[in-house]
Amino acid sequence: MHTVELVLLVLLLGALTGIVARYLRAIPLPLIQIALGTLVSWPQAGLHIAFDPELFLALFIPPLLFADGWRIPKREFFALRAPILRLALGLVLFTVLGLGELIHWIIPDIPLGVAFALAAVVSPTDAVAVSAITRNLGMPARTMHVLEGESLLNDASGLVALKFAVAATLTGAFSWTAAVREFLWIALGGLAVGALLGWGFAVARDTVTRRVGDVAATQMVLLLVLLPFAAYLLSEYVGVSGILAAVAAGVTTNFADLRRGDFVVERMQSEGVWTMMESAFNGAVFLLLGLQLPSIVGRTLHAAGGRCWLPAGQAVAISVGLLGLRWIWLSLGVRGSLWRAHERGRMAERPSPALILATTLAGIRGAVTLAGALSVPLLMSGGALFPARDQLVFLATGTILCTLVIGSIGLPLVLRHLPPAGEPLSAREDREARLAACRAAIEFLARPPQGAQAGDATWRAQHQEAAGRLTQDYRKRIDMLDTPDATQMTEAQAELRETVRQRRQRYLIEMELRLDALHIERHALYAERHAHRINDETLRALVAELDLSEVSLRRRLASARRALGPKE
Numbered sequence: 001m002h003t004v005e006l007v008l009l010v011l012l013l014g015a016l017t018g019i020v021a022r023y024l025r026a027i028p029l030p031l032i033q034i035a036l037g038t039l040v041s042w043p044q045a046g047l048h049i050a051f052d053p054e055l056f057l058a059l060f061i062p063p064l065l066f067a068d069g070w071r072i073p074k075r076e077f078f079a080l081r082a083p084i085l086r087l088a089l090g091l092v093l094f095t096v097l098g099l100g101e102l103i104h105w106i107i108p109d110i111p112l113g114v115a116f117a118l119a120a121v122v123s124p125t126d127a128v129a130v131s132a133i134t135r136n137l138g139m140p141a142r143t144m145h146v147l148e149g150e151s152l153l154n155d156a157s158g159l160v161a162l163k164f165a166v167a168a169t170l171t172g173a174f175s176w177t178a179a180v181r182e183f184l185w186i187a188l189g190g191l192a193v194g195a196l197l198g199w200g201f202a203v204a205r206d207t208v209t210r211r212v213g214d215v216a217a218t219q220m221v222l223l224l225v226l227l228p229f230a231a232y233l234l235s236e237y238v239g240v241s242g243i244l245a246a247v248a249a250g251v252t253t254n255f256a257d258l259r260r261g262d263f264v265v266e267r268m269q270s271e272g273v274w275t276m277m278e279s280a281f282n283g284a285v286f287l288l289l290g291l292q293l294p295s296i297v298g299r300t301l302h303a304a305g306g307r308c309w310l311p312a313g314q315a316v317a318i319s320v321g322l323l324g325l326r327w328i329w330l331s332l333g334v335r336g337s338l339w340r341a342h343e344r345g346r347m348a349e350r351p352s353p354a355l356i357l358a359t360t361l362a363g364i365r366g367a368v369t370l371a372g373a374l375s376v377p378l379l380m381s382g383g384a385l386f387p388a389r390d391q392l393v394f395l396a397t398g399t400i401l402c403t404l405v406i407g408s409i410g411l412p413l414v415l416r417h418l419p420p421a422g423e424p425l426s427a428r429e430d431r432e433a434r435l436a437a438c439r440a441a442i443e444f445l446a447r448p449p450q451g452a453q454a455g456d457a458t459w460r461a462q463h464q465e466a467a468g469r470l471t472q473d474y475r476k477r478i479d480m481l482d483t484p485d486a487t488q489m490t491e492a493q494a495e496l497r498e499t500v501r502q503r504r505q506r507y508l509i510e511m512e513l514r515l516d517a518l519h520i521e522r523h524a525l526y527a528e529r530h531a532h533r534i535n536d537e538t539l540r541a542l543v544a545e546l547d548l549s550e551v552s553l554r555r556r557l558a559s560a561r562r563a564l565g566p567k568e
Helices: 003-023 029-041 052-060 061-071 074-079 080-104 112-121 128-136 141-171 176-238 242-257 264-303 309-343 353-361 367-376 391-413 424-445 456-480 491-495 499-529 536-562
Strands: none
Touching: 003 029, 003 264, 003 536, 029 264, 029 391, 052 061, 052 176, 052 242, 052 367, 061 141, 061 176, 061 242, 061 264, 074 242, 080 112, 080 141, 080 309, 112 141, 112 309, 112 367, 112 391, 128 141, 128 391, 141 176, 141 242, 141 353, 141 367, 176 242, 176 264, 264 367, 264 391, 309 353, 309 391, 309 456, 309 499, 353 391, 353 499, 367 391, 424 456, 424 536, 456 536, 499 536
């Protein structure tokens, strides 16, 4: 099967599994995709793909990590930098040393250098897998930010550790000084290349759009899609971390986007394109993992003489040891920084034993681990086979599956025992931002009219009438959002609670009617097109306006329903 056909088939299967997951909500989507990939490739006549780790890393990982760097909340990322760095750097080193010794003790046939290489392969968590598993499980928001930041940064430290473990196996020599120097060059160089490319793109984009506006929105979105690939390939060519370059380019681009509030078309197109790309590439990553699984298992069983229980048990033992080391590091090395972040108000959730356990189970491995394992060379420098390479690949794959299964089963059980967090910080900030926007708009509408027409009495009266209607609408929104603290309510305010609720209920009904009216307008437009009274171009333009209005109205409606709450 040709490469183009394989890519199209993988994308098709990814879309189908996304639909199937809507009906199998109890099973995480990554596990469904891995299972489907395994079924498709398991028979002798099934689909078999020659997996190229370098091509895989260059094609699928950069856009996903770029999108994560683009979307991750930068305020929380920098506020929680201490626990993130302790996990991304300290935990990786602790895992490589501790797990390497454990693997060599469990499986004495594996040389110590290969054991350290396997520990380095499984040390980084996977940003794609972590977000895919924990997205709908109710993980506390700040803890999720720590996990995302960890998985964005620990790829570089894990892959650098793998590089030196492989080099030590090939040459029999290792230098801590060279390792530290190489790590700083790879990590800092990757961050610098990504940041420079992101900044350069932002400057060029501002130069162009300052002259042409949103007319070039489609072209700018296409260049934005190509940016993570450019950052990754250029960094790999220079000899630094392409993974960190893609993350840094995403973070830099996000900062640049803060100055582009007026470019509505570009922003909406970017959001739609990245949502589609993340969905397609996420599915492709786990499907490719499933497609590789039967051949990896087959080679391992052949080497083990058909004793399937032995390598499977070794993979489980390594996974348990991996999570155990993660729990120890979280309890001893990171818990203090989490406490300090909580006391300073940067982290709402208190680092309880249940939260530490949930963070431990969220240490899920994914595509980067598989690509790292398959990147181990086949031959030694003298031409001999690399020792225990097939076993290393199988154990890395088994660790991915074990952490996915353990996380999928254990996380929902542990998260149920976490204390209720009350109103999420994001919901409160959402409400306060909406209030600030409404008040700013009312303040603007209250200003006396300016311009050449301000002296016209008729125009001024019409302006005041329109401003009054808009002000009334904004005040309705404020009534919906402005909720006094129940613990500080006076008796008079408490008596008015039901009146406020009734006013909010009327506003909710009004917005629901507006939404229904939009649907009627859209159906009428399509009826006009079916009757050939308008053409397709007119239909698309008018429907696009209604779609934008509906998106805005649906978000306001969701906020209004949250503010209304259950009736007391």
